[in-house]
Amino acid sequence: DRPTEPVFFPKGNNDVIFQLPEDYLSSRSKTIVDELPSRFGRIKEEIQIKRIELPDLSEPMRLGKRENFSVFIPYHRQLAARVIEVLMGMRTTEDFRSAVAYCRENLNPLLFIYAFSVAMLHRPDTRNVNIPPLSETFPDKFIGGGLLNRAREEANIFQADGTRVPLRLPLDYTASDVEEEHRVAYFREDLGINLHHWHWHLVYPFDGPDAVVRKDRRGELFYYMHQQIVARYNFERFCNKLGRVKRLQSLYEPIKEAYFPKLDSFVSSRVWPPRNSNVTLSDVDREQEQLKFDIQDLERWRDRMFDAIHRGSVVQDNGQEMPLTEEGGIDILGNLMESSSISVNRRYYGNLHNLGHVALALSHDPDNRHLETFGVMGDSATAMRDPVFYRWHAFVDDVFQEHKSTLPPYTLQRLQYDNITIASFSVQTDGSKAPNLLETTYDQNDVNLTRGMDFTPRGNVFARITHLNHKPFTYIINVNNKGPQRLGTVRIFMAPKFDERGITLLLRDQRLLFIELDRFTTNLKSGNNTIRRKSTESSVTIPFEQTFRDLTTNRPTDNEGLSRFNYCGCGWPHHMLIPKGTPEGFPCELFVMISNYNDDKVEQSVDAETCDDASSYCGIRNKKYPDRRAMGFPFDRPPRQGANALADFRRNLPNMSVIDVQIRFTPPANNPNIVD
Ligand code: CUO
Known part of the structure; x- marks a missing residue:
């Protein structure tokens, strides 16, 4: 399917240029901006960005531009929450655009796109504006197998009609059939499923202003949406002669399932780290992400949650009990488990689900001695690719089901x-x-x-x-x-x-x-x-x-x-x-x-x-x-x-x-x- 006649300039291209106030630009950008007209031949539209008094963003700016970013890491969430707060607080659309332009220029791009997307989805003046799917802005999170490098290599090959031949991504590129888990890779690595998951966590962020986090039955929806993911995965497994996914019950046992994502990361300029077979989890201690927790912490939080379920009530951070009622109990537990900033007691019930993701995402370098970033489990846009995602969520669901089994059956x-x-x-x-x-x-x-x-x-x-x-x-x-x-x-x-x-x-x-x-x-x-x-x-x-x-x-x-x-x-x-x-x-x-x-x-x-x-x-x-x-x-x-x-x-x-x-x-x- 090679093109017959190479053509070097495709037809129809719209470039929009945003002109930023000079002091919004980092010194590197200034030289690029000077070159712009020659680099982008056909500029159709130029938009002047208004200079506004910007709030202090020095804290989120500490995350380097080439570092990885994860919503499951509390420190990163805190940085994102600050940016979300600033963007949500902009009074007019024009001010919002200025703040966005400034953030786009000065913040880590992954942190930026997350906070920007949350703000776009939640601001009354922008929530109906179309934003391109993340698979287009960050294709590296969705399309692996070396295809993106190929796309660069073959960028100057055109067909007679001025279009490029699409590059085919094979269905099977992360493993061979020797690995039986690979039979359901078409599900785990599906573009739409991963986009859904990223979007779900955008609509329901863990941290941020109350208006963004506190939503009707969000804890219950966290439980239900993920329960349905596990159910759907098990259904697919049955279709492929695999047994139900085993919940990650013991956090000290070697994890049989390996995963080699073969995704390149544009931002941190390396591949997403893989996980070998039979890796065991270790305590995490990484200054870079301000992470320090033990596997035992996860177990303790789990035990406290089971305890609450069996007693029928949780302890709030003021020490008072709150009953886990038939109607509202699951919502309280969902927020505790996740945990989001509306957890009734984050200090006591901790951060079980999120830090489970983190421990699994860092099993290859828990103390940062190899200066490696986290694996796919650390990002909501990529986590569903990994078989261990379903083992972790089967465990999470098991906790919720323990609560459900204490409720009276439907008469x-x-x-x-x-x-x-x-x-x-x-x-x-x-x-x-x-x-x-x-x-x-x-x-x-x-x-x-x-x-x-x-x-x-x-x-x-x-x-x-x-x-x-x-x-x-x-x-x-x-x-x-x-x-x-x-x-x-x-x-x-x-x-x-x-x-x-x-x-x-x-x-x-x-x-x-x-x-x-x-x-x-x-x-x-x-x-x-x-x-x-x-x-x-x-x-x-x-x-x-x-x-x-x-x-x-x-x-x-x-x-x-x-x-x-x-x-x-x-x-x-x-x-x-x-x-x-x-x-x-x-x-x-x-x-x-x-x-x-x-x-x-x-x-x-x-x-x-x-x-x-x-x-x-x-x-x-x-x-x-x-x-x-x-x-x-x-x-x-x-x-x-x-x-x-x-x-x-x-x-x-x-x-x-x-x-x-x-x-x-x-x-x-x-x-x-x-x-x-
Ligand atoms: Cu959606 Cu674990 O919450 O990934």
Whole structure:
């Protein structure tokens, strides 16, 4: 696929130049600025940045420009919180732009992009402005395997139409099949999944002004979103003949899973450090990041949390007890575990989840004797690539489940919806004759690297990425309403039917494997109703275009084209809604429930500014979580006595239905969309 006729200057390039006040510039930049007009031939727009009285940013400026930055490191979070506070505090948009220009010029770029993104998402005057996805500004965090170096090498090769040939990133570049964990690398290394995770932590920062951190049910959402990640990962593992991920129970045992990310880091000018097999964790003592904690601290915090769960209350930092109630307990625990600045007692319950990430990210150099930076576990944009992420989060989830198991199981009365009967339920893949068959394959899409790398000559450079995808489908639910017209909430979940050994799962275990596929409100008129709901309407996912714009058919040639789509940002990538399945068809159970909207509804206004594409895992921007039930309802707690199997659970509950479905994966050899 070599181009036939090299062309050296691509068409259509828009350059915008920001003119900064002289004293905003570092001395190195001044010389670059002088050269600018010759370097950027076609400047279309010049924006003058107003000089403002800047607040003191000397503290965050201490983080060197080429150092790595992690939101999991308390010192770094503190620096970021200061920048967020400054940016949020700017009174006008113009002042905000000045402060941003100053920060962009003078701060560590990773710290800057994090604080800037948080501020953009939370300021009323900017929260609807599109920002390019991090995969474009920092492609080095998402695209490895030496592709970015290749992109530089081949930057001056053009096709006859003035475009460059996209560079193909193979699906398999971090390990060989000898490593069985590699079977699920397509999930761990998926671009959209990692972008979702970065975005989630932007929407829910650990530290910063209260308005940014204190959000409705954020602790509970921390638990639920990560619980669903573990459930989805286990689902994929089953599809690939792997057992459930083992929680990282003992922090002193060697960690079997290795990970070699093969990602280059532009900022710290080196590769992300790998982790060998059978590494053990060590106490961390690194002055550079002001980190000092022992593995025993992690254990102590864990024990205190278990203690609180079993006593049913936590100790606040003023010494008073706060009960872990049925409704609010999980939220308190989520904030303690994470921990965020709204933890009720950070001193006593510590910083378990974040410092677990850090200990795992620094297992190769816990005392900085080799002057190495942290591994992928230390960054929310890269952590999900590493198998140990899921072991750590399986452990974290286990703590939450301990609390959930202290709650009373849902009684029939709390699960039923009078006079509502699901008469039939099915799922139909578009263009397929077979009912209840979901179809998956690998597809390819392009990511533009141009924002994150400097190329000479200028012009777009694309990486072509292979990823899992599924055919669109429709749920068809026939509902009989023997009462008057009412509203109901439709809740759709799916889980594997059998365990690793091929034995039917007990609901006790299966409930932890149920992945949410959709949740929506529906109008039920008296009598028979047919509900048709498309997979693309899912409350879990953001549209495909937000991860990959459809560049293969409509490739933008300038920056206007690049921002055609409105980004809400946070949300599970649509192409990963359905697990991979198997070529022979992977057996699953699809569950639907209609609950009484009167028990579900949350009173609030929802306006056009609201980002609610993916509310299940992300909530709604600046609003309350739109469902009053516990997140994950009705599978968030162990089932009532006697309900050992899903069939027992739904007995005498006609407002629920379960069907068998299969997920069939068709290898890309048969897929005409895959081109090499
Ligand atoms: Cu999202 Cu551990 O919280 O990574």
